[in-house]
Amino acid sequence: MLNIGLDIGSTTIKSAVINEDGELVFDSYERHFSEIPPKATALIKNIKNKFDLTDDDDVKICISGSAGMGFAEDIGFPFVQEVYATRTAVLKNAPETDTVIELGGEDAKILFLTGEETGEKELEVRMNGSCAGGTGAFIDQMATLLGITPDEMDNEAKSYEKIYVIASRCGVFAKSDIQPLLNQGARIPDISASIFYAVVNQTVAGLAQGRQIKGNVLYLGGPLTFHSQLRKAFDTTLGIKGFCPKNSLSYVAIGAALAPQEKTYKIGEILKAITERRSSRSYKFAEPLFADEKEYKEFTERHSLDKVERADPKTADGNVYLGIDAGSTTLKCAVTDKDGKLLYYIYRSNSGNPVPYVLEFLKNFYKEYPNLKIAAAAATGYGEEIIKNAFSLDFGLVETVAHFYAAKHFKPDVDFILDIGGQDIKCFKIANGAIDNIFLNEACSSGCGSFLQTFAGALNYSIEDFAKLGLFAKAPVELGSRCTVFMNSSVKQAQKDGATIDNISAGLSMSVVKNALYKVIRATTKDATVALGKHIVVQGGTFFNDAVLRAFEKEIGMNVVRPDIAGLMGAYGAALYAQERAGEKSTVLGLEELENFKHEVKAVTCKGCTNNCKLTINTFENGEGEKRRYIAGNRCDFPTGKKNEGSKLDLYEYKLKLLSEYKGVKGSKGRIGIPLVLNMYELLPFWHTLLTELGFEVVVSPFSNRKLYLEGQQSIPSDTVCFPAKLVHGHIEALLKEGVDAIFYPCMTYNLDEGLGDNHYNCPVVAYYPEVLQANVKSLAKTKFIYDYFGIHKPKEFCKKFTEKMNEHFGVGFRLSEVKKAVSDAYAEYFDHMKKVREKGAEYVDKARREGRHIIILAGRPYHVDPEINHGINKLITSLGAAVITEDSVSYEMEKFKVGVLNQWTYHSRLYAAAKYIANKPDMDLVQLVSFGCGVDAITTDETRAILDSEGKIYTQIKIDEITNLGAVKIRLRSLFSAIST
């Protein structure tokens, strides 16, 4: 009798047939585009024909796979969990395997088949949590972004020269890394290979969790089968030579077929069960977008009234103005006349590199309309700088300002603008004719245009057709307002529960809207006129989608204006901006220069400092031997050779300098290591002094960098903990490499009480991270690791406790009196350190005021001064001309005051105090740094915002993670500065 195994995954359906002798006699692999029952039926019929079976023949069948689970349940067939099935197949086909790495459409798994210590057969499995997207779907998404197929991406990667750092947490994060690289002109082969390395890092960091991957490694699943370069990236990173076996795609199906089954089924019975399959569940659904055609007609008629004035470029003459909006996925160019009438425009996909398309546009324009003269030109969007440099435009402006210009022209009394583009959501409130409050999407929740596009693609539709499907869906799926990765699973679940494609389409449109309203804007009242505004303009390409527009109007219960050039507003606004500032003649390249235009891209690593920035050097040539360079990827002005016009007032730098001065002194008690992480960024002066005085040579781990992080990532047990905590593992490895005699990193429930809050806790992660290290960093077992619980908030008890513990650890007689003296010096050093920071802060404030500079409190935690954590955001702010001070340099000025939350963490009390401090200081604003995954900041951000709101200040939050590219951060900061200055 034949044994049939079906593996129904998130994107594909696989089958395997095993005969009585245990031989594989058939296997198949295809995408199912979420049409599971018809595909399964076809597959069974195919097997039936191939083996000349009749409906009455008996077979055994077993189903596996993430989408197979519900399916098997619905039709009452046996099910086996896919990882388990994999192991069954591996034990039979490749019994010598130690470790299996299997990547699927949306899952990533590692199976350890032999014991780490024993080498005997056992099973330890890891599966990605609900937040890890670095899998097949991720690779597909990235390929879409590059405008190539995944196969082409593999080919491209073969000729890579360098690897960029791409955040590997999830697709959305990686996207925001890749997009700017594309816009800066990085080479496709380099990006392709970098994407594969990101997947490897994601798998290793997320799944290995302290276990080394070694021995015979087997690669299974679609991505590892199809992409030779992905296998190579795994080989290189892990230092192994993995093996991708024959039938690597069918292992789960084979395992399912091999799973012991007692019950037999007739072929006819199976086919019948699948056809008659009724989902046992229903899904949550919302009201339809449109009740009927009539409602839709009224809707389209109303919106067709919102038109921009146009004029014929053939008959126009004289000066015109050019705006170019090089967005994340599209290129928009608009030409206007002196009255702001739209003469000519293009709107097209930019396939990742806008330069050739702008070139083509300009050439065509010059040739077609010799009657027009460009008087001024401005660029905006992600590609602003490269376009401005390449074509020598007159101006560059931040996109929020461009959008405001456009909306204002369109509707002078506009008080709220919502723009959903391919990659960003931007919203701003307008008060007194100026941008008043800005909301930008955080990197983790970009449910935007490219999000819909990716889904349309995955379901085999064009975005236009896909969106239209949803207009008349009867029961749109309620998908909530989560980020893309979660959305994938929600959609999967809805499909399982029987939702049809039209209802999914409508549901996705609604979720884009909810994401914008509840995650980005964080609308807080039921009344949209208060939460948003009375005159709302929506724009951005995504609003061309009628389903999204309708969903938005329905959700807020108000009609809004969508200009007919909704997708073009950035370019149009840039043109208006150029006009306002136009001089006699534009500097934009002429036709002749364009004919000989050349563009070369080179990737290099900057050797200017220890940051080792990965630079992309664009060289433009206009044919007359004149070369212009545009360098991107730099964090400072060193490689560009430009003189620094920014401020040098940076308290972050000062703090780093202070910390770097703590060097070890040879001592009689041996070398003791302190990892420079989390609270050590503030307590180093204390512990360093204390231990040095007691006779230890203190070795401080170096400032973090990428390499240091990667060296520790294998032992991180929780992939959702904040990045500053993950970094700790690298610091421990660095200290171990130093060969220290002991490592000192105490657990600290409490911090010092600064009198600003109701209590003085550390957050749980800061307080107890040493526990995670002792439990997970294996190499630590060989070194003395001191992670006792100490409370320096009670000096007297601390002295006793500390003496006791040190004697326990070192077996030498530390005397209490000696410790007391050292402790007292340690406190003195600590307070002196804090005082230095405050004094320097005050000095910078004075200086900034004299120089007329704006002052930004870059508020976060002490460890946010780590350059690997803040990614140079402090430098970015000073390069924009402002001074940077820290929250702890002003918080001491405040008395305890009442806040709207339980104020119980020392570091966080400072945030509230700093926010309150700037209330009556017009030249100060606060920017809050928030580490992704920081649960405490879910509370502090809302409270800090509330305090600032009540003072009429703008709140700016920057979420940081492993992300290394500052594109989005820059937009936010420039928007803030433009809002402050108007």
Added chain:
Amino acid sequence: MKELKSHIIASRPFKDEMKKTYTILAPDMVHIHFCILKNIFLSYGYNLEILSNKGPAVAEEGLKYVHNDTCYPALLVIGQMIDALNSGKYDLERTAVLITQTGGGCRASNYIHLLKKALRKAGYENIPVISFNISGLEKESSLKLSLPMLVKFITALCYGDLLMLLKNQTEPYETKKGESDKVVSKWVKILSEQLKNGKGWMPAALEKNMKEIVKDFVAIERLIAPKIKVGIVGEIYVKYSSLANNDLEDFLKSQNCEINVPGIMGFISFKIDNRIEDIKLYGGSKIKKIVCKALLAILRRTETIMHKALDEYKGHYQKPATYAELKGMVKNVIGYGAKMGEGWLLTAEMIELVHSGYENIVCAQPFGCLPNHIVGKGMIRKIRTIYPKANIVPIDYDPGATRVNQENRIKLMLAVAAERLRSDDVIKETELHTSKEKSKETAEV
């Protein structure tokens, strides 16, 4: 200039005389326990209602009014309250809400503030918010607790633990479905009545009741068949609440499992013991230490009574470890200073489960739960090193995490468990025996 207003929310205080006319809405968590608690509230004249509204609207309301990165329990509890207020079932002029506050270094101490903020945003700023805490927080809006009341609450929780334990160990094997539930209902009624009348909490009464409870369960006819034994640990709300954990218990039962959910008294003892540990580690008031020790001693006495009741019918039920034993189990695993959230207790519960034959464990936590990075996910590796048989799967709960993903991961854990169930029944028996010996080591409490 835009109008500025203070963002500090002074919600309406709940005066004791208001209890006559107000309906107080409270969240559910451990169902059996809360049923008895509710009846005690009623006997003191509080018109308390435990919320049972479920459905998508609960999470939707939560997402609307609570910061989306806040822990899932806050989002659900608050969403559930707002959904209830929206329902039209309650006179909004005569309704208050009650929420617990633990007062540790975890985010959970802030739920009440998040609730107040959410109520204001949702237009319910007139609804009084009552804090249920024993840490002296939120003085103006705290529930006035008398000593007898507190004693009754604690007693109710003890009974709840016993009923839950017995039900979990009986139900999977009962020959007539529903017998265990019947016994539970019966005792919830009896105990509520007793406590209402000021009875049932003295040691003698406790002992008598507990023995009778065990007797009633023993009397249920059971068919012992091999089942996969699964323990559930985690962040306290997600661990117990079916609303939060997507009916985890029901799912496991449908997969041929016997479940073990460690009781709530361990958590209470832990919270009191923390104060003692704090003083040991960092110094502090001697009087406070003595008071806490006395409280712990009282709890230990009820614990002993429960164990005695279970011993009466030896061999029928797996006894839970005592608090002192639990504490002993983590001795060289994690420090007693790790007290935020569920702290070291969560680690201890995992180890206890492995010891007592529930080596398959679901560690349930809200997505991004801070203490769990340390005491849950952070300790799994170490537990596996010490107890290689431990088969633990951490599951994140979140409004966006789908059931299909969660169940798939649990099924993987179960597949491994099922295989062991088939292959090494014999080995396990002997191992269980030896490990039980080990578990006798206790820590000073």
